[in-house]
Amino acid sequence: MTLLDAQEYDPEKGRKRKRRIISAIAIVLLVLCLGWWFRYYPQERIVGHFFDALQRQDYKTAYGIWMHDPQWEQHVDQHPKYPFNEFYQDWGPGGEWGLIKTQKVFAASPCPGGGTGVVVDVIVNDRTKHAQVWVERSDKTLSYPPCELLFR
Numbered sequence: 001m002t003l004l005d006a007q008e009y010d011p012e013k014g015r016k017r018k019r020r021i022i023s024a025i026a027i028v029l030l031v032l033c034l035g036w037w038f039r040y041y042p043q044e045r046i047v048g049h050f051f052d053a054l055q056r057q058d059y060k061t062a063y064g065i066w067m068h069d070p071q072w073e074q075h076v077d078q079h080p081k082y083p084f085n086e087f088y089q090d091w092g093p094g095g096e097w098g099l100i101k102t103q104k105v106f107a108a109s110p111c112p113g114g115g116t117g118v119v120v121d122v123i124v125n126d127r128t129k130h131a132q133v134w135v136e137r138s139d140k141t142l143s144y145p146p147c148e149l150l151f152r
Contacts, residue, residue: 040108040118040120043118046140047105047122047133050065050142051103051124052103054100055102063087065142066082066142067082067141068140068142097124097125097131100124101125102123102124102126103123104122104123105120105121106122106130106151107120107121107151108120109121109149111147111149112147116137116138117135117136118135118137119132119145119147120132120133120135121151130151132145132148134146
């Protein structure tokens with residue numbers, strides 16, 4: 001095949017190819033943006049379930065979420081570091097947050113020094129001070145955060 005035998009340029013075929021390339025790039029960018037926007041969604045969801053249980057005053061379920069052990073009542077001795085009675089004092093009606101009437105997961109972020117978890121910020125009872133909970137990524141347990149973050 002020589003230069004004089006080349007096929008004639010088809011502008012419609014070129015436009016279709018260009019549209020496919022632009023569409024593919026747009027889809028990849030959209031997926032990347034959504035992935036970035038929802039990168040802490042699993043941790044936010046766990047904390048949302050935890051505060052939903054506290055709002056329902058279902059402290060046993062909330063403790064199971066905190067320990068990531070729904071069957072914790074069958075083996076209470078496996079959680080000696082933070083037993084249920086201490087949890088109830090901290091998160092029950094007499095705790096720092098009192099009875100939880102409203103709650104909303106506000107934001108999430110890792111600690112500045114790194115770490116293996118995420119701090120999830122929650123607005124409780126429309127207070128200006130927010131509750132913060134640490135979610136360990138590896139085992140999905142909750143605890144108090146090792147750092148305090150300011151979310152705006």
